[in-house]
Amino acid sequence: MTAPPVEEIDAVSGVDDPVVQVSHLTLRFGGVTSLSDVSLAVARGEILAVIGPNGAGKTSLFNCLTGVYVGEKGTISFLPRPGEQVPLAGRKPHRITQLGLARTFQNIRLFNALTAIENVKIGVESRQRTGPIGAMLRLPRTRREDRASDARASELLEFVGLRAQANRLAAALSYGEQRRLEIARALATQPALLLLDEPAAGTNPAEKADLERLIRRINTEMGLSVLLIEHDMRLVMSVAARVAVLNFGKLIAAGTPAEVQRNPAVIEAYLGAADPEEGESDAAPG
Amino acid sequence: MSEFANPPASGDGDSGFGPSVRRIVASLTDSDWRRLGGCMFAAVLVALMTGTSGNAQHLTAGVTGSLFRPRIVFFLLIGLALWAVMTAWTRYRDDIRDGLAPARKVQAEVTGNRWVQYGGFVAVLLLAILIPPQLSVFWQQVLVSQIGVFVLLTIGLNVVVGFAGLLDLGYIAFYAIGAYTAAYFTGYPDNKRGHISPLPVHPPFHVNPFFVFPLAVIACLIAGLLLGAPTLRLRGDYLAIVTLGFGEIVRIVINNSESVTNGPRGAFGIPHFSIDVWKLKYHWTLDLMPYWYLLVAIIAIVFVLFRQLENSRVGRAWTAIREDEVAAAATGIPTLKYKLMAFAIGASTSGLAGVIFASEVGFVAPDNFVLINSLLVLVYVIFGGMGSLPGAVAGASFLIWLPNKLRDLVAPQDRFIYFGALLVVMMIFRPQGVFPSRRRAREIGLAEAGSGGADAMAAPGGAL
Ligand SMILES: Nc1ncnc2c1ncn2[C@@H]1O[C@H](COP(=O)(O)OP(=O)(O)OP(=O)(O)O)[C@@H](O)[C@H]1O
Numbered sequence: 001m002t003a004p005p006v007e008e009i010d011a012v013s014g015v016d017d018p019v020v021q022v023s024h025l026t027l028r029f030g031g032v033t034s035l036s037d038v039s040l041a042v043a044r045g046e047i048l049a050v051i052g053p054n055g056a057g058k059t060s061l062f063n064c065l066t067g068v069y070v071g072e073k074g075t076i077s078f079l080p081r082p083g084e085q086v087p088l089a090g091r092k093p094h095r096i097t098q099l100g101l102a103r104t105f106q107n108i109r110l111f112n113a114l115t116a117i118e119n120v121k122i123g124v125e126s127r128q129r130t131g132p133i134g135a136m137l138r139l140p141r142t143r144r145e146d147r148a149s150d151a152r153a154s155e156l157l158e159f160v161g162l163r164a165q166a167n168r169l170a171a172a173l174s175y176g177e178q179r180r181l182e183i184a185r186a187l188a189t190q191p192a193l194l195l196l197d198e199p200a201a202g203t204n205p206a207e208k209a210d211l212e213r214l215i216r217r218i219n220t221e222m223g224l225s226v227l228l229i230e231h232d233m234r235l236v237m238s239v240a241a242r243v244a245v246l247n248f249g250k251l252i253a254a255g256t257p258a259e260v261q262r263n264p265a266v267i268e269a270y271l272g273a274a275d276p277e278e279g280e281s282d283a284a285p286g
Numbered sequence: 287m288s289e290f291a292n293p294p295a296s297g298d299g300d301s302g303f304g305p306s307v308r309r310i311v312a313s314l315t316d317s318d319w320r321r322l323g324g325c326m327f328a329a330v331l332v333a334l335m336t337g338t339s340g341n342a343q344h345l346t347a348g349v350t351g352s353l354f355r356p357r358i359v360f361f362l363l364i365g366l367a368l369w370a371v372m373t374a375w376t377r378y379r380d381d382i383r384d385g386l387a388p389a390r391k392v393q394a395e396v397t398g399n400r401w402v403q404y405g406g407f408v409a410v411l412l413l414a415i416l417i418p419p420q421l422s423v424f425w426q427q428v429l430v431s432q433i434g435v436f437v438l439l440t441i442g443l444n445v446v447v448g449f450a451g452l453l454d455l456g457y458i459a460f461y462a463i464g465a466y467t468a469a470y471f472t473g474y475p476d477n478k479r480g481h482i483s484p485l486p487v488h489p490p491f492h493v494n495p496f497f498v499f500p501l502a503v504i505a506c507l508i509a510g511l512l513l514g515a516p517t518l519r520l521r522g523d524y525l526a527i528v529t530l531g532f533g534e535i536v537r538i539v540i541n542n543s544e545s546v547t548n549g550p551r552g553a554f555g556i557p558h559f560s561i562d563v564w565k566l567k568y569h570w571t572l573d574l575m576p577y578w579y580l581l582v583a584i585i586a587i588v589f590v591l592f593r594q595l596e597n598s599r600v601g602r603a604w605t606a607i608r609e610d611e612v613a614a615a616a617t618g619i620p621t622l623k624y625k626l627m628a629f630a631i632g633a634s635t636s637g638l639a640g641v642i643f644a645s646e647v648g649f650v651a652p653d654n655f656v657l658i659n660s661l662l663v664l665v666y667v668i669f670g671g672m673g674s675l676p677g678a679v680a681g682a683s684f685l686i687w688l689p690n691k692l693r694d695l696v697a698p699q700d701r702f703i704y705f706g707a708l709l710v711v712m713m714i715f716r717p718q719g720v721f722p723s724r725r726r727a728r729e730i731g732l733a734e735a736g737s738g739g740a741d742a743m744a745a746p747g748g749a750l
């Protein structure tokens with residue numbers, strides 16, 4: 001096995017018009033370094049996949065991007081429009097969502113006692129203005145917004161293929177349906193960049209195929225940039241234009257799926273971390 | 287105990303139903319026997335607690351007087367009956383539930399129907415208007431100075447605890463702030479012209495108690511925001527402790543600030559409401575019914591407003607925060623802002639109740655605002671069904687009616703034993719409360735089924 005190249009690896013070069021740009025991000029928990037000097041950019045309109053063995057720091061990266069964790073070093077900027085830079089570090093999670101980054105969770109976090117459509121409405125309503133007084137009095141604007149929220153939420157459920165499940169409890173949906181509902185809820189907040197944390201985990205092959213189409217449509221029909229964490233290599237290879245590889249918190253490779261698959265450092269990382277739990281989907285790419 | 291579970295075949299099987307008794311006894315499990323022991327113990331305990339008490343001459347009178355033959359047999363039989371019901375329930379629970387499923391579905395459809403809900407609201411309103419004039423003065427007094435005021439308090443706390451999932455143990459402080467605001471602003475700028483102020487301090491201007499409402503709401507809103515802003519970042523148990531401290535601090539400050547609040551002697555001589563605007567003139571007096579109607583009107587309005595709130599963007603956001611704060615924030619909900627909102631809305635409702643109480647009784651003292659009152663309001667919310675407005679009304683009404691009713695039936699010191707027993711039984715058999723809100727009932731159902739998400743006051747898991 002060859003050692004990784006000497007020059008600094010980043011997933012920034014070649015991105016002219018980034019929608020989000022992470023530079024030299026470091027995150028530590030006591031003795032554990034979850035992210036170490038990670039630099040990465042998502043181009044506007046692309047699907048970028050982040051892969052890596054368990055504990056590599058993928059979810060930590062999402063948590064830094066969405067304000068759940070605050071990195072120790074480094075900067076994160078979001079560019080809602082070309083040239084307009086908004087620093088994200090230190091902002092509250094709800095502010096970041098309102099700026100235009102939405103996410104799903106690796107271990108699904110829906111509002112279980114609410115129906116599917118109510119879950120999505122909460123996302124839509126994060127952009128509305130009705131306050132408590134308007135809500136109590138049901139002022140005209142409140143009614144208007146409520147109707148708009150209903151309509152938009154139905155549209156989104158249709159989009160992810162859950163129209164028929166609109167009035168079922170989130171908890172009563174199947175695993176694959178819950179994953180899609182989480183995506184609908186994230187889309188409802190009108191993001192420019194969608195972060196998906198292992199959306200295919202625990203789904204069956206048919207659901208995986210649906211998911212693949214859904215991610216493509218989000219990218220093409222809605223025009224969103226997508227940052228995708230995924231263990232399923234086939235899914236990654238088929239939807240992502242570029243792949244970034246994390247291992248022990250370090251970015252060890254970045255490039256097209258084919259390039260990454262051939263990269264010796266990547267092969268070593270995956271062989272070194274052979275984890276029986278993850279099965280073949282996690283095995284060394286290629 | 288296991289030898290009891292398989293009694294020897296030579297039991298006293300000489301009576302006619304011997305074999306079936308034996309079969310039943312044989313089918314009892316260890317936990318059934320343990321439960322029987324518990325029931326018998328509880329029966330003896332209740333017999334002791336509700337019996338006569340001993341004194342210096344007859345030290346053992348408490349025991350012998352409570353455990354004499356017919357009396358103790360009576361209690362043991364009740365214990366046995368309770369045990370039989372509990373055992374049958376645990377054994378046939380699933381069958382009973384399955385059997386009742388169709389009926390439940392019909393019930394859910396009927397109670398979920400909008401017109402049925404409107405009908406119920408109007409019916410209760412009519413009863414509240416028509417029945418009280420027929421009642422004795424004692425019950426009218428209970429209605430006005432206890433039930434009405436506490437229903438309003440419970441509806442307000444329901445927003446904080448039920449809607450937003452914030453455990454507030456110092457809620458009564460806002461009631462105190464409302465009441466003392468009324469006492470302050472109904473005073474006069476000076477004591478000339480024979481004016482008497484309820485408090486030793488004088489307000490810049492005199493306000494009729496009726497128009498103190500907005501002032502009390504503003505005062506409570508500010509107090510709610512001041513307390514909430516630093517503390518609502520805390521989660522669950524910590525928030526409970528801080529609010530508990532706040533409640534006590536407010537009471538003790540009132541108690542110790544003699545020169546401002548009259549200290550323990552309280553504020554007295556708070557005038558009755560009166561309206562005197564243009565052609566509209568009305569004066570409330572010692573007569574109780576006008577106060578009752580005022581309370582009914584305010585409760586009805588607040589009820590409707592909060593119902594709208596529950597089914598709005600704001601209500602959904604609260605549910606989201608209660609269910610999963612991390613996911614709520616990730617969905618763009620400013621969680622702190624919404625919690626503050628719930629806190630302030632609850633506080634101002636409490637302030638309304640304080641003003642009415644102050645004006646009706648004409649006298650408020652720190653003793654009205656002790657910790658147990660905060661806890662009682664919380665009990666009413668939980669008993670009625672957290673997050674449920676009809677539940678808040680029913681819970682407060684029933685739990686205030688009960689001790690007053692028992693006043694005639696049992697020794698006064700025993701009243702709260704029955705009250706406590708009722709709560710324990712309730713929490714075992716119907717933890718979601720009398721009239722649970724749909725969302726809350728689902729949360730509890732999900733928690734029982736093991737899919738989590740019900741413990742609204744638990745911190746979200748650390749790792750994401
Ligand atoms: N809140 C936390 N406290 C302590 N350590 C943490 C925390 N969050 C993450 N870590 C650590 O950071 C490292 C990276 O974790 P992370 O969840 O980002 O991995 P991952 O790449 O998402 O793995 P997986 O594929 O299993 O989801 C792990 O060693 C983990 O234990």
Ligand SMILES: [Mg+2]
Nearest residue numbers: 058059060106
């Ligand atoms: Mg992860």
